[in-house]
Amino acid sequence: MNVVAQSVLVVEGLSKSFRGLNALDSVSLNVQSGEILGLMGPNGAGKSVFINVVTGLYPADAGTIHYGGRNVTGLASYELARLGIARTYQNIRLLRRMTVLENVLVATKEHIDRPLRSFCVWNQRSFVTAAKRLLEQFHLVDKSDWLAGSLAYGEARRLEIARALAGKPSLLFLDEPAAGMNERETEELSSTIRASHKFVEAIVIIEHDVAMMRNLPHRLIVLDSGRKIAEGRPNDVLAQSNVIEAYFGTDGTDD
Amino acid sequence: MMQDYIVFVGVNMVLAWSVYVILLAGSLSFANGGFMAIGAYASGVLTVKFGMPLIPAALIAGLIAGAVGVLVGFPALRTRGIYLMLVTVGITVSVKAVIESIDYVGGIQGFGGMVGTRPWHVIALVILVGCGLWFLSKSPLQRILDAVREDELSAASLGINTVYVKLVCLGVGAFLAAVAGSFYAHHLIHVTPDQFGIVVSVFIVLYAVLGGTNNMWGPPIGGVIMTLIPEVVRGLESWRPTAFGVIILVLLLIRPDGLLAFRDVTTRAKKIW
Numbered sequence: 001m002n003v004v005a006q007s008v009l010v011v012e013g014l015s016k017s018f019r020g021l022n023a024l025d026s027v028s029l030n031v032q033s034g035e036i037l038g039l040m041g042p043n044g045a046g047k048s049v050f051i052n053v054v055t056g057l058y059p060a061d062a063g064t065i066h067y068g069g070r071n072v073t074g075l076a077s078y079e080l081a082r083l084g085i086a087r088t089y090q091n092i093r094l095l096r097r098m099t100v101l102e103n104v105l106v107a108t109k110e111h112i113d114r115p116l117r118s119f120c121v122w123n124q125r126s127f128v129t130a131a132k133r134l135l136e137q138f139h140l141v142d143k144s145d146w147l148a149g150s151l152a153y154g155e156a157r158r159l160e161i162a163r164a165l166a167g168k169p170s171l172l173f174l175d176e177p178a179a180g181m182n183e184r185e186t187e188e189l190s191s192t193i194r195a196s197h198k199f200v201e202a203i204v205i206i207e208h209d210v211a212m213m214r215n216l217p218h219r220l221i222v223l224d225s226g227r228k229i230a231e232g233r234p235n236d237v238l239a240q241s242n243v244i245e246a247y248f249g250t251d252g253t254d255d
Numbered sequence: 256m257m258q259d260y261i262v263f264v265g266v267n268m269v270l271a272w273s274v275y276v277i278l279l280a281g282s283l284s285f286a287n288g289g290f291m292a293i294g295a296y297a298s299g300v301l302t303v304k305f306g307m308p309l310i311p312a313a314l315i316a317g318l319i320a321g322a323v324g325v326l327v328g329f330p331a332l333r334t335r336g337i338y339l340m341l342v343t344v345g346i347t348v349s350v351k352a353v354i355e356s357i358d359y360v361g362g363i364q365g366f367g368g369m370v371g372t373r374p375w376h377v378i379a380l381v382i383l384v385g386c387g388l389w390f391l392s393k394s395p396l397q398r399i400l401d402a403v404r405e406d407e408l409s410a411a412s413l414g415i416n417t418v419y420v421k422l423v424c425l426g427v428g429a430f431l432a433a434v435a436g437s438f439y440a441h442h443l444i445h446v447t448p449d450q451f452g453i454v455v456s457v458f459i460v461l462y463a464v465l466g467g468t469n470n471m472w473g474p475p476i477g478g479v480i481m482t483l484i485p486e487v488v489r490g491l492e493s494w495r496p497t498a499f500g501v502i503i504l505v506l507l508l509i510r511p512d513g514l515l516a517f518r519d520v521t522t523r524a525k526k527i528w
Contacts, residue, residue: 055412081414093409095402106402111395112414116423118395127395167414 006033007066008171008202009054009085014063016046016053016226023049025226026063031171036193036203038217038234040210042246046226047206048090051173055087056080067171082113086169086200088160090176096149100140100159103148104131107166131166137195138162154185158192170201178209190216210247214238222246258374260482262442265377267482269435271462271474272384277428278468279397280421281404282332286324286343287432288456289350293320294433295369295440295451296360302441303368310376313437317430324429325422332421335407347456354448365447372442380438381475384431388471400424432459465506467513476515480506 009031016024024046031037041047053060056077065073072080095103108127111118135141138158143151151159157177164172174193178186186209193216197203207213213220213234220237222230224246230237237243270287277284297316301307307315331342360366391397399420402410407417440446458481466477481503488498506514 057408076411076416078411078414078416081412087412089409089412093406093412095405095409097405098398098401102398102401105395106398107413108395109414111399115396115399115415115420118399119391121395122393124395163413 008033010066012064015061016049017061022226027228029221031202031204033201035218036197036216038213038220039204039206040213041223045223047223048175051175055085055173084170086164086167087173088164088175092156092160094148094156094160098148100146100148101131101144103159103163104134104166107163109167134162134166161196165196165199172200172203174205176206178207178212186212261374262372262377264479264482265381266435266439267462267478268381268475269384269431270459271478273428273431274459274463275468275474277424279400280424282421283340284343284428285340285456285460286346287459288451289347290320290324290429290432291436292350292354292451293323294436295446296354298437299366299369299440309371309441313434316437317434320433321426321430325426328422328425332418344453347453351448351452363448365445367445369441369444372438377438392471465513467515473513473515
């Protein structure tokens with residue numbers, strides 16, 4: 001009971017299948033307040049499906065999701081976002097034809113919650129100041145007036161995280177933020193994520209990069225074929241034989 | 256006659272804006288000819304059969320069309336892109352068919368007796384709608400609409416209720432088209448269902464697209480030009496429709512994003528603060 005009280009998110013028996021293929025097979029896990037939780041697994045293990053179900057993109061076939069003590073199973077993605085569950089996408093979904101500043105401003109919670117009333121908001125200075133402060137933390141303030149579509153890859157990743165934080169979420173999902181990045185960029189991203197951690201209660205990060213997942217999360221969960229196969233401290237989990245088998249093949253040398 | 260020009264140009268400007276408002280949230284509507292018909296007939300019944308003054312009748316007609324837009328839009332907005340477009344085509348076609356079958360408003364013979372539109376009615380409407388859209392373009396709501404128009408999935412993950420936003424835009428667009436339709440009908444005195452068919456819907460979309468849809472000034476400019484071109488080429492007699500068509504094609508070829516599309520989003524964004 002105590003564990004539940006400290007959990008931001010409690011997922012129980014979550015299942016999702018696509019045309020008979022079990023993408024998620026009764027996955028249960030909880031995200032605790034104050035932690036960065038890593039979620040890893042080989043391709044097709046169900047990591048992205050997990051995020052997509054929890055953030056309301058797909059309905060779950062079975063199982064329940066409790067967020068902040070409240071049953072949020074089946075809510076639409078915009079409702080979950082308003083309750084404080086933010087996310088980024090594996091293939092970066094910025095509003096490319098809007099400026100960097102606009103991308104952050106559009107996520108301003110006050111406007112999102114009451115879109116029609118925002119028609120009457122004349123003085124936007126305080127919101128612009130807040131957005132610029134956020135951009136500063138992500139080293140993007142110099143590019144405020146750039147179109148989001150013209151940003152370099154690493155910058156676009158940072159902007160997507162900054163935008164997700166602009167809605168003042170308490171839980172942040174990052175879907176493969178280091179995909180396509182080199183070692184140095186991954187390193188930078190890790191520090192960005194650590195810096196983001198003070199804005200939210202908990203972060204769930206999906207990643208392939210073993211080095212990153214060894215260092216960044218406080219706790220690691222490994223999925224394989226839609227099932228949870230390991231859970232614990234990153235170093236312990238990555239040393240488990242079934243994890244090595246799922247990830248690198250039986251003999252531990254094959255990719 | 257000068258009065259005719261003012262009324263027709265003004266009505267077409269507002270019609271172009273009515274498509275623009277719906278397009279703000281990303282839906283292309285071919286239903287506005289139908290909404291215009293609802294406005295013309297509903298206000299006509301109120302003024303002719305019930306003796307109501309024109310302006311309240313036009314507003315009530317606008318609300319009726321807005322309600323129809325929202326009711327039909329709720330299921331329709333679950334579809335997207337070309338399917339949504341086809342649904343809006345269906346709205347125009349069915350509105351016309353329904354009106355044709357109602358004897359109370361004259362069926363295919365049409366409905367007459369509407370009078371009272373003054374040029375200042377239309378001018379005031381253009382100014383009011385223009386001011387409203389200008390305020391909108393400076394408000395945070397514009398960005399929310401831009402987000403929905405560009406990427407609904409992304410907008411939803413930020414917490415934007417995309418269906419609600421699109422529905423409100425459809426309702427407001429229907430309202431504007433119907434008010435414009437009311438003034439139009441009360442200038443013409445007699446209207447028939449034929450005047451509000453799918454061709455009209457296509458023309459209204461053409462106004463907006465020709466003028467440019469990425470800022471609020473493009474659509475009314477398109478409306479003005481498209482209203483005046485047929486008059487300019489009046490001397491060509493039977494070649495008139497051909498000349499009209501050729502001019503549209505040339506305009507679309509030289510400015511594919513619309514005549515006034517030069518203001519990109521960046522320029523507008525900088526102007527806000």
